[in-house]
Amino acid sequence: MQNFILLLSYLIGSISFIVGLKMLSHPDTARKGNLYAAVGMTIAILATIFLYKDDSGNYLGNYPWIFGGLIIGTVIGTMMAKRVQMTGMPQMVSLFNGMGGACAAIISIVEFKHLMHKQANTETTSTITEALNSIIKLVTTYSNPSLILFTILLGLVIGTVSFFGSMIAFGKLNGNLNDRTLPAQQVINIGLLLIIVGLLAAMVTGFTGIDITVLFWALFGVSALYGILFVMPIGGADMPVVISLLNSFTGVAAACGGFLYSNPVMLTGGILVGSAGTILTILMCKAMNRSLTNVIVGAFGGNKNGAAQQEVGGAYxxxxxxxxxxxxxxxxxxxxxxxxxxxxxxxxxxxxxxxxxxxxxxxxxxxxxxxxxxxxxxxxxxxxxxxxxxxxxxxxxxxxxxxxxxxxxxxxxxxxxxxxxxxxxxxxxxxxxxxxxxxxxxxxxxxxxxxxxxxxxxxxxxxxxxxxxxxxxxxxxxxxxxxxxxxxxx
Amino acid sequence: MDAIFIFFSSNYNMITIVILSIFLGIEVISRVPSVLHTPLMSGANAIHGVVVIGAIIVMGQAESNDYLVLTLGFLAVTLGTLNVVGGFVVTDRMLEMFSKKKNSKK
Missing domain, CATH: 3.40.50.1220 (TPP-binding domain)
Structure with missing residues (x-):
């Protein structure tokens, strides 16, 4: 019965997100839509706290810690959101987005620790054939630790990129940071991305034989660096697009959590934001008549000393x-x-x-x-x-x-x-x-x-x-x- | 080939949810006036705060003497809550502006 109520609450949560988003896209209903989504979220959260049982049928514990976090988060969040001036809204959204990303990353860190605790190590492979085999095995069984590991790692990467990227975006919009472009910025960014993919592959297959915990922290570091360098060169005029993109990233990170815990409301909420956020990003790009790649590559920041622009000047x-x-x-x-x-x-x-x-x-x-x-x-x-x-x-x-x-x-x-x-x-x-x-x-x-x-x-x-x-x-x-x-x- | 079948059938529900959600997200957003881009982004931002549920589960399952996990979990719950509450309140404040002018017109 209690499980039924929990699932029902999750269903209500999911529906409220969908209806909320739908209503948010019309001026007349927008405010109500936001409220619906908030109510749905509250129901889902409360149901989790009181009704969630783990595999062995135990309820969650550590209530003081949970409520402590909830209360502190609520008080600070409300204060920040109420205090911020209308001009500071973009930074605020970016900051909150970063918090969500950090939350997803931390979940991954803890779950990684658990996973490592449960089994001393995933099997190591030494030949390419074995590595390929283990990739095939990865997609075959859901309960395979490799797939769980992969979900955890994906959540870590996306959450970390989202957190560090959002913090940089926040700093830039707030005027604390300037646009900075490294020489060969694009090459470095693509290189970092390749390293991330490589580390992911190495860890899931166990191909390298290096201690997986070391690789894990390396992955974290590279992701953080990528998040910073990804946003750093992008010009302020493009910031909204970037925030929207990071927003959809965090959505996907949340969905990874949903996979991990087989939690339907996290899954729908996360994927919904991921896809809606992506569309919103594209719509914003369209409004500026620029392509997404153009924004990400950072033409705004990188072009300044490039092509000769028409000389502008004279008397005003x-x-x-x-x-x-x-x-x-x-x-x-x-x-x-x-x-x-x-x-x-x-x-x-x-x-x-x-x-x-x-x-x-x-x-x-x-x-x-x-x-x-x-x-x-x-x-x-x-x-x-x-x-x-x-x-x-x-x-x-x-x-x-x-x-x-x-x-x-x-x-x-x-x-x-x-x-x-x-x-x-x-x-x-x-x-x-x-x-x-x-x-x-x-x-x-x-x-x-x-x-x-x-x-x-x-x-x-x-x-x-x-x-x-x-x-x-x-x-x-x-x-x-x-x-x-x-x-x-x- | 068998492997793919097994993967597909054992994760059928999850896959369905993911794919339907993707289409739903696209469908829900596609015709939105540019006036609402910012509030909508902010609202979506609050919704992905649902990740806090994961943080609560982490926290609730932690051994009560495992202070590292407790601290991390506590941090995650706090940050996730910040995301949810801050996100919804900011969105509401933005939208309040719209509704205020609606009332004054009447």
Whole structure:
């Protein structure tokens, strides 16, 4: 009976994940979907704690330790998640993802220890034929220790890569780390990957005869190194894609755990996230018109000193606050292009106020949202929604691009790469091919930036030097406050 | 050849779950507006926190004097819980923004 309840709980958990994910992909039901998944997870966890029995029919013990961990994790997790500002969301997701990866890796470490304890050693093989035979044996019987070992090792590798990769991604998004590319980075990465595969094969077949524990830690070390080097050269603009990819990695690592314990809810949850995460990664790449390989190989980071890009430079002109105010007040249509600068300055509320002031003067204001504006897809939507900007005012790229020609003023707030015309007309540019907001079609372009420093992709923007473009330097929040004051005084 | 049959039939359930889950994951996600990419990723992030169940099993089966395993297991449970709870709360906070504006419109 108790086993029945446990399995039923797992079934509820699995269903809640599926329904939750499904609901998360529609704006109206998203929040409920998240809640369903959370409830399902809680049921599955509680059922495991109280009803799970091992092979010999014993319940789990060590309750104080388990609940200690659960409580500490819950308190810290809630605090971190509540405290983080909207601009810091991407880092937070990456950090939590890393925690899941670490959890999977630790499970593998402990289970490896158990496995080694149970049987002194897996048989060692000395000839290639024997090694091949043992691979064949591996896929033949599920209870074969080699298959269990393989699952453990896979969980270790993926979990470790995911943890270290996520930590690097976190550091980069948080601004603690810069992009770094080693010479021959790709060769090193592929080499590390081959070493990982080689170690896996050696351990499962027992081919080398080296102490398997030594190999295990070597595998751990190489995986950690790979996780670090894999993310290190990838440019900040691609970080969301990487986080999404690491997210699906952790899913697969969780599924390995599911295999290990024949646990259906871990299996469905893990695989579901693995496949959904992969699709999401591809969708994000599509939104930036880049291929996944392109992102992983790290064209952004590696290309900087490579191909000769078109020289960009010349004179730019600044515009004063009062001129901006007058220009805007007497426009018919204004499009605001928000970017990371807006997010950093926490200027979303004052931006909404600007929009209201302008509307009082009968100016039509809309927002042009580039799919990857900010640091993550949807980042700008979340920020502006926080400031109560009506949903209908946010226009997606395809929708707004034809409208720029009828726009009087485009106000760019801390966006750079997403309006860089080099993406359209400079094949040597690292962002060539990415769809952009075609703001050049508008009559006037006003760019608010803190300085002339290039954007995240590290490239100059020819837009800033065009005759119809004026620069309005300063922190987005401060500038918008002054602008609103000027407009009110008009 | 026999070997493959044996493997297939002895793991039939697991294989079915894996394959169906893969398709389900693809199906569930494929038409999602880009606005929801971030919350969806965050939600999926919370779901793979299900790995904490594995950590709980490790912890619960540990000998009560095996301090190495206890410490590792404790760490795993804590980190896994962080993943689950943090993930769901962050997602909820993101989505809260959407629903707030829905209410104000009404």
């Amino acid at each position: 002109k600044e515009i004063s606050m009062s001129d901006t105010a007058v220009l805007m007040a007497y426009s018919k249509r204004i499009v605001i292009v928000p970017g990371y600068g807006l997010a950093v300055a926490q200027a979303q509320h004052i931006c909404h106020e600007l929009e209201k002031v302008l509307e009082e003067k009968e100016v039509e204001v809309t927002y042009a949202i580039h799919p990857v504006a900010g640091r993550m897809p949807g980042h700008m939507n979340v920020l502006l929604a926080e400031a109560d900007v009506p949903y209908e005012k946010l226009k997606e790229m395809e929708e707004i691009n034809p409208e720029f020609a009828q726009t009087d003023v485009v106000l760019i707030l801390g966006a750079n790469d997403v309006v860089n015309p080099a993406a359209k007309n400079d094949p040597a540019s690292p962002i060539y091919g990415m769809p952009i907001l075609e703001v050049e079609d508008a009559k006037h372009v006003i760019v608010n930036k803190r300085s002339m420093k290039p954007g995240y992709a590290g490239i100059e923007n020819a837009l800033f030097f065009q005759p119809k473009t004026s620069m309005l330097f300063g922190d987005a929040k401060k500038v918008l406050q002054d602008l609103v004051a000027e407009l009110k005084a008009l």
